[in-house]
Structures are given as structure tokens and as C-alpha cells.
Amino acid sequence: MLYELYLLVAAIQPIPCVDGVAVRRRNGVVEALAIVRGTGKERGKWCSVGGKIRKNESKADALRRHFLTDLKCGIEMLVPWDQPVIGLQCANQQDVGNNPDFGPEYGKHTVSDYYPVRLLDEPEFGKTVVGGQEAIGYAWFSKETLPPREAFGFDQGPKFIACLEVAEKLV
DSSP: OHHHHHHHHHHHSOEEEEEEEEEEEETTEEEEEEEEEOSSTTTTSEEOEEEEOOTTOOHHHHHHHHHHHHHSOOEEESSOTTOOSEEEEEEOHHHHTTOTTEEEOSSSOEEEEEEEEEESSOOOOSOOOTTOOOEEEEEEEOTTTOOOGGGBGGGOHHHHHHHHHHHTTTO
């Protein structure tokens, strides 16, 4: 019943989401963490950590929940919640045509803000967690070593670059 209600809402309005790009400075170079997505149509592609914001949940709390679910680690926000680095909206190609303002999505329209964050713990995999773990692996990339744009799910490559550029001043 709850899933059917979600599908009805997703069919008539955008779904608010939040995404975090974990960043660090290593040997003087700023790097971003990308996960290998293990679920959905973007399975096997590089992505940020994030997803839906629940009712009565702040963006920061939603982002903390997604990092705990996917990587089993805490985060520190590096910019205020009301100052995202960049936004992204995704929708079905058939709904938006060739509109360059939208990334690919399957069955819904999502709107997400992106934030650079710092990990408080090392990521972990293979433990059972409530909500399921979307990440099946991860890697750290500098701007120079980022995979090509088509290797990212939901056209997130440019969002990683934007977060890395902001992180240059923060970490």
C-alpha cells in the first residue's frame, strides 16, 4: 500500500532528494568519493550518496541517513544546508525530450541539492542495514582522474566536478 502511494505521488510531482559528495585532501590533492551503485537501472555506474528526503526530515538529516545506510559512516557537512553547491533534476526522457536541464531518471521526476561532506569513519560493506545498501563499492577520484561523464549514473559527473572545485577551499 505504501509503495503504491509513493508511485502515485511520484507520478504527479517531483520527489525532493539530497546528495553528498565526500571529499578529502590527500597528498595535497582534493579527491571525491564515488560509489558503485548496486541497484536500479544505473547499477554498475559511479554515483554520489543520496536519495529521497522523508517527511519532517531535514536535508542534513536525510544526507546523514543515506551515508549511514550506504557506507555505514557518519559525515560532517562542509557548507550550510541552505547553500548547496549545485542542483540536479532528473526525469524520464519521454517526459522532457532533449532538455539539457534534466538528467536521466526512470519513472519519476527528482530534484536534488548537492553538498560536499567529510567522512567521519571508513566506509563498510556487507553488513545488513535497515533500508538496504545501494553501494557495492567505492573509489576516490581527483578532478584529473574522474571517470568519463558517461560512466556516472544520473549524469552526475559535472556535479562531482562542482563539489571538488568548492572543496578546494574547504579541505
